[in-house]
Amino acid sequence: MDRLFLCWFLLGATLQRSSEDVSSPGPVLDSCEGDVLLLLDSSGSVSNYEFSRLLLFAAKLLRPFSLGYGHIRVGLLQVSTNPTLEFGLDVHNNQQTLQKALRRVSQLKGDTNTKAALQVAQQLLAETQENVPKVLLWLTDGVQPGDVDKTMTELKAKGVFVLAVSTVHGNYQVLKHAVTPPLESHLFCVDIDSIEIITEELREAIIRIICAWRLCMVQVTTHSAVLQWHPLLGKHTSHYQLRYKSIREMDPETRRVLPGDSSWVELTSLRPDTTYTVSLQPVSNQRLFDTLHVNFTTLADVSGPAIVSMSDRHPHQMRVSWGPLQPSHVHRYVVEYGAIPSGHVHTLVFDNQQNSTLLTNLEPGTQYLVTVSAHHFNGRQTAMSVRACTEEPALPALTDLQLTTSQHQEVQVAWQAHHEGLRGYWVSWEREKSLGSSTKPSSSFTSIYLPPASPSTQLTVLLARSRVCVSPIYSTGRGDRICCTAETDKAV
Numbered sequence: 001m002d003r004l005f006l007c008w009f010l011l012g013a014t015l016q017r018s019s020e021d022v023s024s025p026g027p028v029l030d031s032c033e034g035d036v037l038l039l040l041d042s043s044g045s046v047s048n049y050e051f052s053r054l055l056l057f058a059a060k061l062l063r064p065f066s067l068g069y070g071h072i073r074v075g076l077l078q079v080s081t082n083p084t085l086e087f088g089l090d091v092h093n094n095q096q097t098l099q100k101a102l103r104r105v106s107q108l109k110g111d112t113n114t115k116a117a118l119q120v121a122q123q124l125l126a127e128t129q130e131n132v133p134k135v136l137l138w139l140t141d142g143v144q145p146g147d148v149d150k151t152m153t154e155l156k157a158k159g160v161f162v163l164a165v166s167t168v169h170g171n172y173q174v175l176k177h178a179v180t181p182p183l184e185s186h187l188f189c190v191d192i193d194s195i196e197i198i199t200e201e202l203r204e205a206i207i208r209i210i211c212a213w214r215l216c217m218v219q220v221t222t223h224s225a226v227l228q229w230h231p232l233l234g235k236h237t238s239h240y241q242l243r244y245k246s247i248r249e250m251d252p253e254t255r256r257v258l259p260g261d262s263s264w265v266e267l268t269s270l271r272p273d274t275t276y277t278v279s280l281q282p283v284s285n286q287r288l289f290d291t292l293h294v295n296f297t298t299l300a301d302v303s304g305p306a307i308v309s310m311s312d313r314h315p316h317q318m319r320v321s322w323g324p325l326q327p328s329h330v331h332r333y334v335v336e337y338g339a340i341p342s343g344h345v346h347t348l349v350f351d352n353q354q355n356s357t358l359l360t361n362l363e364p365g366t367q368y369l370v371t372v373s374a375h376h377f378n379g380r381q382t383a384m385s386v387r388a389c390t391e392e393p394a395l396p397a398l399t400d401l402q403l404t405t406s407q408h409q410e411v412q413v414a415w416q417a418h419h420e421g422l423r424g425y426w427v428s429w430e431r432e433k434s435l436g437s438s439t440k441p442s443s444s445f446t447s448i449y450l451p452p453a454s455p456s457t458q459l460t461v462l463l464a465r466s467r468v469c470v471s472p473i474y475s476t477g478r479g480d481r482i483c484c485t486a487e488t489d490k491a492v
């Protein structure tokens with residue numbers, strides 16, 4: 001399957017943290033006010049070690065903030081077969097109780113039903129104050145998160161800022177579409193043993209959203225800039241007055257009126273290497289708002305690759321593209337690439353009319369640093385680098401799944417699988433749950449983990465037409481599952 005995987009893969013030394021360190025207080029950020037809901041992947045695809053590391057990371061990340069009404073409110077929602085609200089946004093008013101609660105969280109295992117958890121998150125955040133920033137921080141291994149695009153889009157449309165931290169095996173395409181731009185500060189793909197190195201950067205991203213400064217420039221180029229803010233107004237009864245101009249006295253001021261439900265705007269036709277001042281005045285007939293201000297400087301106009309992107313990713317190849325082409329300034333382009341951290345560097349040279357090439361003979365599941373340099377006629381060189389990962393080899397599914405009824409409500413399940421890299425199996429089925437002799441039986445979904453040496457198992461107390469599914473688990477993720485319907489008869 002072709003898909004882009006441009007991932008800021010962060011590597012570093014493992015930092016050992018004790019539980020005493022996690023609970024110790026840090027500096028308090030009293031100027032922040034907002035809601036932070038942690039969406040924690042607690043499913044069976046996350047190892048116990050990864051789960052504990054994610055909890056330690058969350059505890060350290062949140063420690064400097066002052067908690068409670070008028071400050072930061074923190075909630076924790078676990079993702080499993082059924083979503084579980086570990087604690088709500090109104091529960092913890094100080095760091096001591098929050099840190100203690102985070103240390104007591106237990107992993108649920110089960111399936112990765114992210115869609116159901118997002119529906120709960122959507123309801124929780126809709127019930128909070130309207131005029132405070134809201135952040136959904138998704139902590140996940142990113143393996144088979146399911147169909148989350150629609151719910152994530154609805155959350156972002158309602159002003160929720162979505163940030164994500166994923167281990168390196170996550171589905172980057174899903175994560176990329178889920179988070180609120182910019183990806184550089186709102187999406188992190190990180191090795192679990194090095195997760196501490198993103199703490200400061202992620203905390204700064206949260207601070208930019210929920211603390212005293214609410215007007216942010218999230219993207220700046222030579223001729224444009226994107227301005228973003230937390231929505232404060234309604235659609236029909238309010239509006240924003242936007243004003244911006246360069247610091248040059250002779251330049252005119254530009255004024256625009258934006259709808260009340262706006263949360264971002266793009267400023268275009270700007271001068272390169274110029275400082276601008278921007279003011280945004282929320283106008284409402286219901287209450288007064290302070291004017292928001294920000295200054296920024298556009299990038300200098302240089303002749304070179306302004307965009308470098310990766311596509312057509314496969315286990316042994318991927319395509320690099322660059323632009324815009326500027327043949328009047330650039331003599332040739334040089335592409336250099338090598339595996340991180342110490343792979344052999346390959347060099348390719350192209351004329352000033354070519355803007356892409358296919359990199360071949362690459363190692364699967366490997367991160368590469370790719371640099372595109374523009375060599376100018378005047379001898380100057382400009383370059384841009386990106387990091388990209390080749391695809392992991394496809395995870396093989398089971399080759400066979402057979403169900404044999406042995407007794408009433410009992411089924412013998414047997415299967416065959418590829419054994420290279422196999423770590424075990426995940427078996428799920430619908431089981432009958434009796435509520436008493438006078439009550440009609442109900443059903444519940446049950447999942448178990450089996451070691452790789454167990455290519456079969458006996459399931460009991462199944463429903464008459466129970467769906468039985470088996471997924472192979474490999475060192476790099478979970479393979480596609482195979483499902484069959486078990487035909488069982490109840491005892492007379």
